[in-house]
Amino acid sequence: MSGRVIQSLADGIDRAVSAPLRFLQVLGEMLMLLGQATLWGLRPPYRVGLVVQQMEFIGVGSLSIIILVSVFTGGVFGLQSVEAFRTFQADGFVGMAVSLTLTREIAPVIGALMVAGRAGSAMATELGSMRISEQIDAMATLAVNPIQYLVVPRLIAATVMMPVLTMVFDLCGITGAYMFVVGVQGVDPGPFIHNIRWFTDSSDLLMGLIKAVAFGLMVALVGCHQGYNTSGGARGVGLATMRTVVICSVSILIIDFIMTDILISLGM
Amino acid sequence: MFGGRRAKAKERAAAAAAARSERYQIQVRGIRKDFGEHHILRGIDLDIERGHINVIVGGSGAGKSVTMKHLIGLIKPDEGQILVDGEDIVPMDDFALNEVRTKFGMLFQYAALFDSMTVEENVLFPLMEHQRRSKSLAEMKEIVTEKLHSLGLFNIEKKYPSELSGGMRKRVGLARAIVMEPEILFYDEPTTGLDPIATKNVDEMIQEISEKFNVTSVVISHDMASTFRIAHRVSMLYKGQIIATGPPKEILKNPPDPLREFLVTSGTVELPPAGEDD
Numbered sequence: 001m002s003g004r005v006i007q008s009l010a011d012g013i014d015r016a017v018s019a020p021l022r023f024l025q026v027l028g029e030m031l032m033l034l035g036q037a038t039l040w041g042l043r044p045p046y047r048v049g050l051v052v053q054q055m056e057f058i059g060v061g062s063l064s065i066i067i068l069v070s071v072f073t074g075g076v077f078g079l080q081s082v083e084a085f086r087t088f089q090a091d092g093f094v095g096m097a098v099s100l101t102l103t104r105e106i107a108p109v110i111g112a113l114m115v116a117g118r119a120g121s122a123m124a125t126e127l128g129s130m131r132i133s134e135q136i137d138a139m140a141t142l143a144v145n146p147i148q149y150l151v152v153p154r155l156i157a158a159t160v161m162m163p164v165l166t167m168v169f170d171l172c173g174i175t176g177a178y179m180f181v182v183g184v185q186g187v188d189p190g191p192f193i194h195n196i197r198w199f200t201d202s203s204d205l206l207m208g209l210i211k212a213v214a215f216g217l218m219v220a221l222v223g224c225h226q227g228y229n230t231s232g233g234a235r236g237v238g239l240a241t242m243r244t245v246v247i248c249s250v251s252i253l254i255i256d257f258i259m260t261d262i263l264i265s266l267g268m
Numbered sequence: 269m270f271g272g273r274r275a276k277a278k279e280r281a282a283a284a285a286a287a288r289s290e291r292y293q294i295q296v297r298g299i300r301k302d303f304g305e306h307h308i309l310r311g312i313d314l315d316i317e318r319g320h321i322n323v324i325v326g327g328s329g330a331g332k333s334v335t336m337k338h339l340i341g342l343i344k345p346d347e348g349q350i351l352v353d354g355e356d357i358v359p360m361d362d363f364a365l366n367e368v369r370t371k372f373g374m375l376f377q378y379a380a381l382f383d384s385m386t387v388e389e390n391v392l393f394p395l396m397e398h399q400r401r402s403k404s405l406a407e408m409k410e411i412v413t414e415k416l417h418s419l420g421l422f423n424i425e426k427k428y429p430s431e432l433s434g435g436m437r438k439r440v441g442l443a444r445a446i447v448m449e450p451e452i453l454f455y456d457e458p459t460t461g462l463d464p465i466a467t468k469n470v471d472e473m474i475q476e477i478s479e480k481f482n483v484t485s486v487v488i489s490h491d492m493a494s495t496f497r498i499a500h501r502v503s504m505l506y507k508g509q510i511i512a513t514g515p516p517k518e519i520l521k522n523p524p525d526p527l528r529e530f531l532v533t534s535g536t537v538e539l540p541p542a543g544e545d546d
Contacts, residue, residue: 036362043363045397129383138380141340141454142394142444143369145362 030225033147037155040148047153054157058119058220059164065114066165067172073110074098074173078181092191096199098177099170103204107169108162109256112215115162116248120223123154124244127227128237136228151224155217162216163209170208207268211259215252222247289354293318293452293484299338299348301331308334309345310508316452316501321478321485323495326505327530332488333377335505336454339486340372341365352452370398373450373483377457379441381429388412388425391444398448415443419473435466439473446477453477455487459494467491471498492534496520504530 081094127150130136136146174196182189226240226247289295294316301309308331316322316339326332337343338350341357350357357368381390388409395408403411416425419439429437438458445453455474459467471494478485489495495502496516503513506526512519523531 040362133378133383134376134380135382137337137342138374138376138382140342141369141372141374142397142448143366143372144394144397145366147362 026225029229030221033151033225033228034155034221036147037151040145041152041156043148047149050149050153051156054153055161057122058115058154058157059161062115062118062161062165063168065118066111066169069110069114070107070169070172071176071179073106073169074102074176075180077101077106077173078177079185082181082185082187091185091187093195094181094187095174095177095192096195098181099174099196099200100204102173102177103170103200103208105208105256105260107166107173108208108211108215109252111166111169111212112162112219112252113249115158115165115216116219116222116252117245119158120219120244120248121241123220123223124227124230124240125237127224128230128240131228131230132233132236146228151228154224155220158216158220159213160216162219163212166208166212167205170205203268207260207263210263211256214255214259218251218255219248222251289351291318292316293353294339294486295349295351296335296339297349297351299335299345299350301334301338301343301345308508309338312348312505312508312510314503314510314513316484316486318484319478319482320500321474321487321498322501322503323487323489323499324503324505325489325492325495325527325530327490327526330505331508332490332505333456336456336486336488340374340454341369370448371451372454373445373448373452374454375438375441375445375456375458377460378434379429379437381437381440381444383429385428386425387416387421387427387429387432387440390429390440391415391447394444394448411447412443415447416440419443434461435469438462438470442473442477446481446483449481450483452484452486455485455489457488457490459489459491467494470494474498490530492531 078094078098081097082091085091085094085097127136130150136150139146139149178189178192181187182192223244226244230236230240232239292315294314296312296314296316299309299312300307312331312335314324314335324332324335334343338345339352341350341360345358348358352368352371355368357365360368381387382393385393391412392408395403395411399408413425416422419442421436421439421443424432424436424440429440432440458470458474462470474485474487475498477483487495487498499516501514502516502519503510504519504524504527505511506524511524512527519527520531
């Protein structure tokens with residue numbers, strides 16, 4: 001009896017210790033991958049074609065889902081705000097509330113969550129399949145560095161396209177809010193637009209875009225790291241994909257909190 | 269920064285020239301590799317003869333594939349040296365290793381073709397990466413077609429790997445491996461999963477390529493019949509160590525027990541009774 005208790009206690013301690021160690025190990029591996037990608041990215045040949053191809057996949061490919069989600073996110077946020085602001089007979093300020101929240105928080109965060117689910121998971125699956133079928137090893141034996149060929153274009157493309165998608169999210173979100181708030185709820189369009197222009201400035205937009213750059217890089221890094229280090233056959237690929245979505249989703253929210261705190265303290 | 273790298277490369281080349289062996293293209297000295305608590309390689313010494321077919325045999329889990337991955341530089345050993353033309357690849361960084369790998373070609377067990385590319389794009393890939401500046405696309409495509417034809421592959425350029433049979437995929441993999449005319453060709457279990465006729469064809473292909481292009485071939489196999497048909501030099505890997513090495517005839521004179529068991533069980537080679545020397 002006491003033996004079993006000691007054993008389960010030891011297992012518990014082992015699990016408690018191994019989880020943070022595993023986290024640090026994965027973090028270290030990702031930073032090393034980023035370092036290697038930076039070194040290989042600075043070295044010719046510069047694979048512009050592959051970067052454009054990835055930009056098309058991550059950016060253009062995610063456009064429809066970003067437009068759809070942003071219109072409804074802006075719309076629902078507008079509707080909720082109208083209810084709240086009407087209490088104080090201040091529904092003219094709904095436009096301001098929507099645009100500030102979208103540009104500073106919602107557009108980069110939800111946009112990144114969408115890209116993580118769509119493009120980040122696809123990166124993990126594609127690279128994972130290539131790893132288990134030895135295609136990555138084959139590439140290395142052909143004297144083509146797989147990090148330069150596979151990882152670098154994805155990191156660049158995601159880092160560049162995420163801010164673009166965030167701007168699209170901003171625009172469509174505000175349009176969605178306008179449609180539901182002005183068109184359905186009958187709020188006066190004059191104050192709605194005037195307050196957006198009056199209260200939202202470039203620093204709000206910049207805050208969202210800075211976050212988007214960080215999220216884009218992080219999503220691609222996690223997707224590539226998980227895919228590149230896949231093992232264990234088809235199950236391994238499935239786990240890599242799942243881990244990518246989970247790690248990205250959690251990290252986006254944590255990084256968002258930290259970045260918001262830093263950027264506000266910098267006066268944004 | 270680049271001056272330092274160039275100076276290092278010069279130093280390396282000079283040291284390699286001094287250590288280069290005319291007879292052996294690859295020399296492995298005491299490599300050890302552990303994965304966690306598993307001791308996979310326990311001090312391997314191995315010589316790969318230049319211009320010959322060198323076969324490494326061994327049972328499942330003997331460490332054959334891990335050994336080959338060490339030779340290509342895909343895995344770093346915990347200990348030991350791997351000299352390719354006198355140059356130790358173990359301490360090399362990725363940049364230097366990439367240069368050494370231009371000498372290599374490899375046929376993977378399941379071909380490892382890029383499944384998002386057509387057959388033509390697969391074979392074209394190394395040329396596009398390394399000879400884009402010196403050759404036009406038309407010239408490169410001509411080379412691809414010629415290589416495919418030389419391996420008996422016709423009108424499959426636009427097909428995807430998923431549309432090909434296992435044997436055809438292997439031949440496309442071989443076409444991709446030889447398209448850059450490498451000095452050293454690695455084959456990872458080239459006959460696994462093939463019927464006897466296809467196995468014989470692959471054996472003949474390995475011999476033909478070895479003779480035609482005078483390449484050094486390193487074959488990993490557990491197919492004894494195939495091994496003794498094509499090998500100029502056989503090395504037996506057992507429990508992470510090389511327990512016998514030499515020309516097939518010499519090996520067969522007095523094989524160590526694990527190899528004897530392997531040969532007798534496979535029933536492909538006739539042996540003198542145990543303990544009987546010539």
